[in-house]
Amino acid sequence: MKLLLQNAHIEGIRFYDAYRKNGGYQSVEKAFKMSTDAIVEEVKKSGLRGRGGAGFPTGMKWSFLAKPEGVPRHLVCNADESEPGTFKDRYLMEFLPHLLIEGLIVSSYALGSNATYIYIRGEYAWITDILEQAIAEAKQNGWLGKNILGSGFDCEIYVHRGAGAYICGEETALIESLEGKRGNPRLKPPFPAIQGVWMRPTVVNNVETLAAIVPIINMGGEEYAKIGVGRSTGTKLLSVCGNVNKPGVYEIDMTISVEEFIYSDKYCGGIPNGKRLKACIPGGSSVPIVPANLLFKTAKGETRMMNYESLSDGGFATGTMMGSGGFIVLDEDQCVVRHTMTLARFYNHESCGQCSPCREGTGWMYKILKNIENGQGKLSDIDLLWDIQRRIEGNTICPLGDAAAWPVAAAIRHFRDEFEWHVLNPEESQRRNYGIAHYADPLPMVGAV
Amino acid sequence: MSEVQNFKVTIDNITVEVAPGTTILNAARAIGGEVAPPAMCYYSKLKDSGGKCRTCLVEVSKGSEKDPRPMPKLVASCRTTVMDGMEVKNITSEKVLDARKGIVEMLLINHPLDCPVCDQAGECDLQNLSYEHGSEKTRYEFKRRTFEKEDIGPYIQLHMTRCIMCFRCVYTADQLTDKREHGILDRGDHAQISTLLGKSLDHDFIGNVIDVCPVGALTDKTFRFKNRVWFAKPVDAHRDCPTCKGKVRLWMRGEEVFRVTARKDEWGEVEDFICNDCRFHKKETKDWVIEGPSVVDRRSVIAQGHYQGKVGMVKEQPRLIDQVIGKAPKLLMDIHSISDVNRPDVDLSQIEGPAHSDDFE
Amino acid sequence: MSIKFSQEQLNKVQEVIARYPEGKQKSALIPLLHMAQDTFGGWLDAPVMDYVAELLHILPIEVYEVATFYSMFNTKPVGKHLLEVCRTGPCMLNGSDEIIDYIKSKLGINEGETTPDGLFTLKPVECLGACGYAPMMQLGKNFREHLTKEKVDALISELTAKAGN
Ligand SMILES: Cc1cc2nc3c(=O)[nH]c(=O)nc-3n(C[C@H](O)[C@H](O)[C@H](O)COP(=O)(O)O)c2cc1C
Ligand code: SF4
Ligand code: SF4
Ligand code: FES
Ligand code: FES
Numbered sequence: 001m002k003l004l005l006q007n008a009h010i011e012g013i014r015f016y017d018a019y020r021k022n023g024g025y026q027s028v029e030k031a032f033k034m035s036t037d038a039i040v041e042e043v044k045k046s047g048l049r050g051r052g053g054a055g056f057p058t059g060m061k062w063s064f065l066a067k068p069e070g071v072p073r074h075l076v077c078n079a080d081e082s083e084p085g086t087f088k089d090r091y092l093m094e095f096l097p098h099l100l101i102e103g104l105i106v107s108s109y110a111l112g113s114n115a116t117y118i119y120i121r122g123e124y125a126w127i128t129d130i131l132e133q134a135i136a137e138a139k140q141n142g143w144l145g146k147n148i149l150g151s152g153f154d155c156e157i158y159v160h161r162g163a164g165a166y167i168c169g170e171e172t173a174l175i176e177s178l179e180g181k182r183g184n185p186r187l188k189p190p191f192p193a194i195q196g197v198w199m200r201p202t203v204v205n206n207v208e209t210l211a212a213i214v215p216i217i218n219m220g221g222e223e224y225a226k227i228g229v230g231r232s233t234g235t236k237l238l239s240v241c242g243n244v245n246k247p248g249v250y251e252i253d254m255t256i257s258v259e260e261f262i263y264s265d266k267y268c269g270g271i272p273n274g275k276r277l278k279a280c281i282p283g284g285s286s287v288p289i290v291p292a293n294l295l296f297k298t299a300k301g302e303t304r305m306m307n308y309e310s311l312s313d314g315g316f317a318t319g320t321m322m323g324s325g326g327f328i329v330l331d332e333d334q335c336v337v338r339h340t341m342t343l344a345r346f347y348n349h350e351s352c353g354q355c356s357p358c359r360e361g362t363g364w365m366y367k368i369l370k371n372i373e374n375g376q377g378k379l380s381d382i383d384l385l386w387d388i389q390r391r392i393e394g395n396t397i398c399p400l401g402d403a404a405a406w407p408v409a410a411a412i413r414h415f416r417d418e419f420e421w422h423v424l425n426p427e428e429s430q431r432r433n434y435g436i437a438h439y440a441d442p443l444p445m446v447g448a449v
Numbered sequence: 450m451s452e453v454q455n456f457k458v459t460i461d462n463i464t465v466e467v468a469p470g471t472t473i474l475n476a477a478r479a480i481g482g483e484v485a486p487p488a489m490c491y492y493s494k495l496k497d498s499g500g501k502c503r504t505c506l507v508e509v510s511k512g513s514e515k516d517p518r519p520m521p522k523l524v525a526s527c528r529t530t531v532m533d534g535m536e537v538k539n540i541t542s543e544k545v546l547d548a549r550k551g552i553v554e555m556l557l558i559n560h561p562l563d564c565p566v567c568d569q570a571g572e573c574d575l576q577n578l579s580y581e582h583g584s585e586k587t588r589y590e591f592k593r594r595t596f597e598k599e600d601i602g603p604y605i606q607l608h609m610t611r612c613i614m615c616f617r618c619v620y621t622a623d624q625l626t627d628k629r630e631h632g633i634l635d636r637g638d639h640a641q642i643s644t645l646l647g648k649s650l651d652h653d654f655i656g657n658v659i660d661v662c663p664v665g666a667l668t669d670k671t672f673r674f675k676n677r678v679w680f681a682k683p684v685d686a687h688r689d690c691p692t693c694k695g696k697v698r699l700w701m702r703g704e705e706v707f708r709v710t711a712r713k714d715e716w717g718e719v720e721d722f723i724c725n726d727c728r729f730h731k732k733e734t735k736d737w738v739i740e741g742p743s744v745v746d747r748r749s750v751i752a753q754g755h756y757q758g759k760v761g762m763v764k765e766q767p768r769l770i771d772q773v774i775g776k777a778p779k780l781l782m783d784i785h786s787i788s789d790v791n792r793p794d795v796d797l798s799q800i801e802g803p804a805h806s807d808d809f810e
Numbered sequence: 811m812s813i814k815f816s817q818e819q820l821n822k823v824q825e826v827i828a829r830y831p832e833g834k835q836k837s838a839l840i841p842l843l844h845m846a847q848d849t850f851g852g853w854l855d856a857p858v859m860d861y862v863a864e865l866l867h868i869l870p871i872e873v874y875e876v877a878t879f880y881s882m883f884n885t886k887p888v889g890k891h892l893l894e895v896c897r898t899g900p901c902m903l904n905g906s907d908e909i910i911d912y913i914k915s916k917l918g919i920n921e922g923e924t925t926p927d928g929l930f931t932l933k934p935v936e937c938l939g940a941c942g943y944a945p946m947m948q949l950g951k952n953f954r955e956h957l958t959k960e961k962v963d964a965l966i967s968e969l970t971a972k973a974g975n
Contacts, residue, residue, distance in 0.1 A: 072831070084898045084937040115831075122844070122882045123938045125951040158829040163840050164881035165636070166936070180839035180866075182633070182879040187500040187528050198834050239942055241900040247942035285899060285937075326941070328900050342899045346936045349881075353614065353633075353640035355501050360555035363638040367591050384588055391551030394522045395503055632871040634878040645874040646856055 001227060001253035003215040003235045004208070008095050014130065016137035019098040025143055027217040031106040032151040039110035043213065045221030047233035052078055052169070052206030053284065053324040055308055064193040065111055066201040073201045075113035076178065077104060077210055079120040080162060080169035084285035084346055085326025088237035089207035091249040093120075093127050096211070097134035101157065103210040105143055106217055108155045111203055115156050119174050122163040131159045166350035170398050171204040173352065184354045185398035208237050228254040232307035236325055243331035245269035254307035258282070259296045261306050262329065275331040278436050279414075282311055283323020285343050286403030288410030289336070290320045316410065332436040337422050337429075340411040341369040347404035358401040361392040365408055372419060375426030382419050386412055456533040460484050460507075461541045473526035473537055474505055478716060485716070486539050487549075487578050489556070489663050490615035491527035492718055498620050499527035502613065503552050504578065508545050511536035523548055546582070553582045558589035559638070560664075561610050568672065569665025574717060575613060596641060601631065602649030604656060604670050604729045609641050612666040618642065618658035625722060626652040642666070653692055656728040660711045660719050671729045672700075672708040681707045686737035692724035698743050699734075706732045712743065813850060813861045823865060835866050839876055842866065843883055852892070853884035881935070889924040889931035891969050894948040895957075897934045900941035909945045909957050910934055916966065929973055930966070 012018035019025075031039055044059030065073060077100070081089040093100055100118075108116045120128055135157050138144050146154045160178055162168050168177045172186035175197045196202020212234060216224045225233045232254040241247045244262065246269040252261065261267045262277065271277055277292045296304055299318040304310050308322045330339065348362040365388055371377045389405035396402070412419060422429045455466040460477050461484045467476045475493070477485040486507055491499030499505075505527045509520040514534025523545060526537070539545055557579055564570050596609035614633070619642070622629040630651070631644045644650070650658070658667050681700035688695045700707045709728045711719035731737065815823060823842060830837035842862050843854065850858045859873040877883045884892075893913060897906045910921070913932055917925050924931040940946040943955035954965065 081939050082937060085900050085941050087939045087941055090939050115829075121939065122840075122880065123948055123953075156829075160829075160837075161841060161844065162880070163844065163883055165879065177840065178837060179834065180836035180868075180876065181872075182636070182875055187525070198831055241941035241944065242903045247944075249942070281899075328903070328941070330903060334903055339899045339902065342897065342902050346898050348637060349936050351637040352879075353635075353637040354616075355503050356552055356555045356613070357503055359614065359638050359640070360558055364555075364558060364589065364591075387551075391548060391555075395506060395548050395552065397500060397503075397525075629869060629871055632875045634874060636879045644871070645878075 001235060002251045003224075003227075004092065004096070004099065004211055004237065005249075005251045014095060014097060014134075016098060016134070016141060019096075020141070023218075024098055025102050025138075027102060027214045028105050028109075028143060029149070031109055031217050032149055032153070036110045036112065039106065039217065042216060042221035043110075046212075046216045046224040047221075047228075047231060048209065048212055048216060048224070049231070049233075049308065050206055051208035051212070051236065051325070053083065053286075055322065058205065058209055061193070061205075062111060062203060064191075065203055066194045067112070068201070071200055072114065073112050074197050074203075075104065075108050075111050075116045076171075076174065076197060076202060076204045077116070077118040077207055078169060078171065078174060078204050079118050079124070079207045080166075080174060081124075081207070081324075082121055082166035082169050082350075083324050083326055084343065085241055085281065085328040086239055086284045086324045087241075088239040088249050088325055090124060090127060091239070092207055092211055092237070093124070093131060097130050098138065099211045099214060100131075100207055101134050101138050101143070103213040104157055105138075105148070105155060106213050107203075107205070107210055108157075109151075109153050113203075114154050115158065117178060117197075118157065118159045119168070119178055120159060120161050121168075122161050125161070128159050128161050135159070165352075166346075167352045167398075167400055170400065173398070174204060175202065182352070184352050185400075187397060229305070229307055230309055232309060232322075236306075236322070238306075238325045238327050240268050240327045240329070242327075242329035243271055243275065243334065244329045245272050252306055254305070256306055257296070258304045258306055258311075261327075268327075268329070271329070271331050273331075275333060276436060277329065278332045278334055279330045279336060281320070281326075281328040281330075281407075282306075283321045284326035285328065285346065286406055287321040287323040288316055288319070288406055289330075289340075289414065290318075290410070291414050294318050294414070316406070317413075320410070333433050335373075335433050336411055336415040336418050337369065337373050340407055341366065341373045343407045344369050344404070347400065351400060351404070352398075355397045355401070357392045358396045358404065361388050361401070362404045364388055365404070369408070372422050375422070375430050377419075377423045377426075379420065379423050381423070382412060382416065454533075456531050456535070458531040458533075458535045458537065460537040461539050467531060469530075469533075471531055473507060473509075473524070473529050473531055473535075474499075476531050477507075477526065477537070477539060481715075483540055486526050487574075487582070488527050488716070489574055489578065489613060490617065492617050492620070492661055493716075494718060494722075495617060495620040495624060495661070498615075498617055500525045502556070502615055504549060504556075504582075506545060506548050506552070508538040508542040509535060510538055510542075549582050550584060553579055554584065554588070556613050557583065557587060559594040559610075560613070561593060561595070567611065567665040568668040569611075569662075573665055574663035594638065599643075599647065600649070600670065601644060601647075602651060602655075604725065605650060605659060606668050606670050607631075607642060608666050608668065609643070610666075611664045612642055613664055614640060614642075615663055617661040617663070618667055621658050621661050622650070622652075622655065625654040625657060628652065653724050653726070654722060656725045657711065657719070657722045659728075660713070660722075663717070669708055669710075669728070671732070683743040685712060685740040685743050687740065688727065688731065688737050690724060690727055692726060694721045695723070695727055696721050697723055697727055697737075699737060699739070701734075704734055706734060706737075708732075715744075813857050815845070815849065815865075819845060819849065827866075836868050836872070839866060839868070839873065840880070843873070843877055847883060851887070852890070853887050887924075888933075890929050890973065891949065892931050892933055894933045894935045894938075896936065896938050896940070896944070896946055896948075898937040898941075900937070901944040901946065904944035906945040909947075909959070909962065912959050912962060916962070927973075929970065 007013050007022050040062050048058045049055040165183045167173045168183040170185050173183040177183045178197050192202040227234050235251050235253050238250050250267050263270045279289050279291050280295050281289045298304050298313040311322045313319045344366040348366040351358045351362045353359045368381050368385055389408045392401045393405040418434045421434050456469055457466055458476050463480050465479050486505040488505045489502035506523040507526045511517045513532030599607045601607050630648050634643045659669050681702050683698050686699045698710050698712045711723045826838045826841045827835045846858050846862050847854055854877050860870050863870045863873045895910050917930055921934050940953050945957045946955040
């Protein structure tokens with residue numbers, strides 16, 4: 001089932017004419033006939049959960065927005081997309097820029113934002129141009145500017161390009177960055193809904209979340225909620241990378257199993273070169289890595305499905321998270337220690353440095369992992385790593401500390417034998433990989449499903 | 450005025466009433482003693498300070514009378530306001546003590562082991578903290594991060610290697626001067642305090658960065674016989690100053706004024722910011738009206754040497770020397786027993802130089 | 811090089827500032843730093859940052875703080891072409907380490923170094939949001955994806971040839 005990428009293949013859909021011809025901007029026309037409260041109500045009914053990683057219900061978030069008399073409010077679109085494994089927002093913006101613009105206009109109207117900003121990561125330089133062009137087209141055609149469609153509502157959308165900082169995806173760091181400052185996350189409270197950018201009430205939403213507003217308005221919240229299962233409503237974009245035959249961006253309706261997602265030709269198309277699956281990080285680099293045996297079946301023995309609830313079944317002990325939808329697959333020849341080391345290096349590089357556990361702890365973990373990876377580790381290092389991550393988690397200003405701690409914790413939890421092997425076989429571990437070992441059982445047959 | 454109903458908050462089983470809007474930390478300070486969490490970055494006189502070092506984390510075991518649910522994570526007491534009926538655990542929480550130990554360790558992994566030669570030795574919040582909450586041995590086996598010492602102007606030296614990124618000096622420059630010239634450059638574990646271009650800090654009140662710095666990262670270049678604060682006696686003094694209130698603390702040995710600082714309260718915060726003129730240029734006894742010996746912070750290591758604890762303390766502190774023996778903390782030295790500097794009968798000119806880290810190997 | 815934007819650029823500066831509420835012109839800092847870096851030699855020297863501070867009526871230190879925070883701003887000179895190769899997990903799984911090693915040996919430089927002719931700087935970077943098209947590098951405004959040794963060869967010859975003209 002496709003709602004967002006339905007028209008992605010249409011020639012010229014990146015440009016206004018083709019987009020409009022294929023039903024584009026209808027949701028704006030519909031929304032302007034509704035009251036702003038009614039729109040928020042539809043979004044609530046849809047059950048839409050934030051697609052940026054945290055999965056917070058969007059309608060509820062919108063209803064928290066403070067509306068003090070005479071103070072402007074802002075909607076900010078989070079297009080910072082920097083979590084390793086995640087590149088779905090890029091795809092949306094690159095190929096369907098008008099879908100995002102359309103969602104932004106409806107959302108801005110619902111929230112009363114006359115100046116809406118898209119905060120895009122600095123490296124997506126060419127996408128900035130694509131978006132600016134789409135905005136110009138929308139404006140030419142009367143969808144932006146003053147008194148849009150005679151509704152009395154004014155709206156401008158500006159693209160604000162960052163300059164290389166994962167932390168600016170965190171909403172308060174993003175707000176600081178939008179104010180022209182270092183991307184140091186703010187202490188909460190106050191929450192952005194009360195005092196956000198320029199101390200004005202602000203809603204920050206992910207690109208995909210805002211694009212999903214379009215089908216929600218078009219089909220109605222209740223219809224949208226019928227897609228999917230339980231509290232995982234609607235469709236979700238997944239960006240797949242690592243060792244699969246068909247990496248890329250897929251839209252799923254959250255009712256398929258993980259096994260099907262990996263092995264079916266409709267999606268990832270299995271693992272290349274006839275190799276076996278070793279492990280997977282299904283929701284972007286910060287969510288726990290799970291070995292193959294826990295990926296397809298939960299600890300209770302149920303089939304694991306591609307949705308929020310099922311992926312997190314078992315908690316961190318045996319489960320993982322949907323996160324941002326960055327689906328990273330490791331085949332049997334991959335080294336979990338090395339992979340974890342690169343992630344630790346990433347978080348070390350991206351820590352803003354404000355609070356001590358994250359500033360110091362991320363670097364410490366990286367250095368220890370580097371030692372282990374290079375055959376210079378000690379067995380006690382593994383316990384030390386565990387201890388460091390434990391003392392970072394939950395003790396920092398923003399969730400980047402947790403995001404840095406979880407991958408290390410999960411890797412040790414499930415792959416401790418591989419860490420130990422690295423330490424005990426320093427020379428061999430430089431030459432060959434540990435392989436797949438017991439945790440991959442039971443393995444599906446290649447080409448199954 | 451007194452219409453506002455005070456909030457009752459219980460910290461480590463001691464209940465106080467405070468005005469709404471008070472932070473947990475300040476409520477705990479109202480109780481005093483060990484109930485007050487250590488604060489390395491918060492500074493009540495600097496707006497927006499706090500929340501960064503995480504040493505003041507506490508457990509909120511009951512949110513409020515209305516919503517008694519505990520808070521899921523430890524919270525920074527310096528930035529969390531109390532609710533009526535809130536219950537907080539500081540030193541009665543295993544979780545807090547464990548987290549704090551971890552944070553102290555993090556603060557120390559890249560901190561130099563040069564306490565014995567550090568200008569701040571004896572009045573360093575980190576030193577005090579590590580000795581109250583840290584473990585004896587570091588588990589960090591890598592090269593420590595180092596920076597070159599830098600003079601930022603004629604009066605202030607920046608020893609970035611010692612900095613713990615509390616941001617206090619930045620807020621000080623922001624809030625006390627009209628033109629901040631130093632700030633935080635780079636990010637993550639490379640972040641540093643700097644002017645970028647080796648500029649000199651120049652403003653009547655910029656000297657206060659020295660007093661707010663919790664460690665020896667910003668020090669007074671005009672301080673004679675640095676790192677011998679051990680035997681300089683603090684006295685309170687004042688003068689009629691056209692720029693500031695002129696209420697200072699002089700650090701003296703005999704008739705000599707070694708340095709001038711602001712007066713600090715029991716939480717190590719200055720009472721009144723002082724101007725550069727008082728701090729850097731008034732180094733004669735005749736410049737000052739001396740009021741008498743200062744009362745020194747109960748947390749300070751110096752307090753152990755010279756003064757009894759303040760009345761009303763929760764617990765008498767054991768003498769430093771008793772605590773150090775047997776613990777052999779690498780970071781803490783007992784300068785009293787090692788260096789002659791603390792022997793008033795020895796003339797300064799006869800002391801070969803300050804103690805050195807090698808002395809403590 | 812005199813540090814001054816052209817009139818056209820100055821108009822653009824005003825246009826960017828106007829996107830933000832009045833008095834919040836500091837919000838234009840990052841966009842202006844991008845412009846300045848592109849205009850004045852690919853990096854941000856102190857006088858360039860001072861110039862930006864002047865344009866926005868903010869303190870120079872506020873600019874330094876921001877410029878050193880973001881990884882895309884170079885506060886030291888770099889080669890004409892900055893080869894920014896991603897090496898984070900997903901790219902690593904697809905051989906980014908080999909690509910980096912290959913570039914190193916081909917250009918005879920280490921990570922963070924510039925070739926003697928000033929043409930290339932190699933800078934390993936962290937995830938750029940192209941994980942599904944790994945290995946990859948950022949070159950100027952664009953991404954080069956699905957890298958192979960052959961593609962690296964072709965790219966380097968192309969850029970070297972261009973510089974020769
Ligand atoms: C370190 C960190 C990085 C984040 N990066 C992103 C990001 O790149 N894109 C994004 O949409 N959300 C990101 N988030 C989540 C945002 O803080 C925020 O929850 C989200 O933008 C809210 O939008 P949503 O409710 O639509 O998901 C990040 C959070 C953290 C802690
Ligand atoms: S957790 Fe890390 S990134 Fe977040 S505020 Fe603290 S230092 Fe910065
Ligand atoms: S120099 Fe001192 S006051 Fe400034 S941030 Fe560092 S530790 Fe804090
Ligand atoms: S004093 Fe509260 S976090 Fe530093
Ligand atoms: S890991 Fe290289 S682009 Fe994401």
